Amino acid sequence: MEIRRADQIANTLEQLVFSGEFQDGERLDELKLAEQFHVSRTPIREALQVLVSSGMAEQIPRRGVFIRQPGPVELIEMFETMAELEAACGRLAATRMSDKDLASLANANDRCQQAIQDTDHDRYYAENETFHQIIYRGAANTFLANQALQLQNRLRAYRRIQLRFRGRMKQSMEEHSQILCALSDGDADLAAQTLRGHVAVQGEKFHQLIATLNR
Amino acid sequence: MEIRRADQIANTLEQLVFSGEFQDGERLDELKLAEQFHVSRTPIREALQVLVSSGMAEQIPRRGVFIRQPGPVELIEMFETMAELEAACGRLAATRMSDKDLASLANANDRCQQAIQDTDHDRYYAENETFHQIIYRGAANTFLANQALQLQNRLRAYRRIQLRFRGRMKQSMEEHSQILCALSDGDADLAAQTLRGHVAVQGEKFHQLIATLNR
DNA sequence: GTCAATATTGTTGTATACAAGATGTTGGAG
DNA sequence: CTCCAACATCTTGTATACAACAATATTGAC
Numbered sequence A, B: 001m002e003i004r005r006a007d008q009i010a011n012t013l014e015q016l017v018f019s020g021e022f023q024d025g026e027r028l029d030e031l032k033l034a035e036q037f038h039v040s041r042t043p044i045r046e047a048l049q050v051l052v053s054s055g056m057a058e059q060i061p062r063r064g065v066f067i068r069q070p071g072p073v074e075l076i077e078m079f080e081t082m083a084e085l086e087a088a089c090g091r092l093a094a095t096r097m098s099d100k101d102l103a104s105l106a107n108a109n110d111r112c113q114q115a116i117q118d119t120d121h122d123r124y125y126a127e128n129e130t131f132h133q134i135i136y137r138g139a140a141n142t143f144l145a146n147q148a149l150q151l152q153n154r155l156r157a158y159r160r161i162q163l164r165f166r167g168r169m170k171q172s173m174e175e176h177s178q179i180l181c182a183l184s185d186g187d188a189d190l191a192a193q194t195l196r197g198h199v200a201v202q203g204e205k206f207h208q209l210i211a212t213l214n215r
Numbered sequence C: 001g002t003c004a005a006t007a008t009t010g011t012t013g014t015a016t017a018c019a020a021g022a023t024g025t026t027g028g029a030g
Numbered sequence D: 001c002t003c004c005a006a007c008a009t010c011t012t013g014t015a016t017a018c019a020a021c022a023a024t025a026t027t028g029a030c
Helices: A006-018 A030-037 A041-053 A072-096 A099-117 A121-138 A142-162 A168-185 A188-214 B006-018 B030-037 B041-053 B072-096 B099-117 B121-138 B142-164 B168-185 B188-213
Strands: A057-060 A064-067 B057-060 B064-067
Touching (some): A006 A041, A006 A142, A030 A041, A041 A064, A041 B041, A072 A142, A072 B142, A099 A168, A121 A142, A121 A168, A142 A188, A142 B072, A168 A188, B006 B030, B006 B142, B030 B041, B072 B121, B072 B142, B072 B168, B142 B168, B142 B188, B168 B188
Antiparallel strands (some): B057 B064
16 A cells, blocks of 8 residues: 555545444554554544544544444435435436436446346446436436435445345346336436335345344 | 634634635635634644535645635535435425424424514524424434435525515415424325425525526 | 746645643552 | 552644745846
């Protein structure tokens, strides 16, 4: 690791937290991090402040900053919020997407299908994200799109889990088709409803998984 | 001003930005701020990183951080997003609020009405915020509620403008009643729709105001 | 007088120094 | 052996020092 600038350190730390490199409640030792990144404590502290302000870590004065991995409850809340954000994007996108946007959405959907046929999971994840991101942009509301992107990013690691369920991929693709139809028809309510369901089910699958693990 | 701790400085700076203390594009001079707060540059810089990461300022390497006040377009986007967030809260709250929650919501609504009768604008603003916050909490989703609170906070200064329109207060109270009804009935769709409209109109009023100013 | 090259000043970004609170340890009293 | 207090150590939070870069002013050539 050969990173120097403080804001890049914040980004790298963020990715490390997302990828589960740190345990929940673990203290982020400024000195250790400074050594790891080959910098002094100053840029590390600036990066830590960013983590804290984004809610990914908690700061206890004079004690240090402790990373806060979302627990099951918070994760379900985040999935629920994601569902509502996507529904909002879909509602707006239904009346705002151009034919060109719709074409590229259909395209992304085809590439999802292709990836499934090739059983290329990684590519499916990537293309699926693209599909949704096109809808975010289609809402023609940069602020809302950024909110959606941020949460999508935070949930990435957990979203993968749902596809372990048998038949989920096929069902997911059917839902994509319905979403595409609703958006093409300009049916705002239907687009919102379908997207909400499509994303909410991920949260539910996740919930199921947690439940089975705790048994 | 006699503030010492860095995270409090971030908060104070945030409030100063919200209250329009800084012009759009203005550079936040680390030395000047350090003098104003009677601290060294170190805690100031940590606070600035937080501002930047929240999107309230932009950092250009080796040049400084520049505050970024939302322009008309971004503000309209934020109002639209707020409408969708409130709709989401309402949708969930409709099936999750307890009788006790509903009672305190009715209570807050009464206090809004009272404030209007007393023509106490400041109290109306406060009680109106409370009314909406009870709905956020009613969604029983801490993550979503926090998102809503954050945006409510960022839009506070601009929300006041809408009430300058003739008859808006009365109409607003009628909408509150409808919202209360929908939530009491547990009608999720209606609650969402009514809340969306209630908040969206604020954005539209704001839009009107901008339009008239530019003429 | 204008422009280019250079010197000067100012600001950011990082490292280090130091003060103050938190943690851990040792030694003794009961 | 347990509990408590004094001391030593570690960590955070802030100030200061310094290096690198940006902006500006100055000088000199034409």
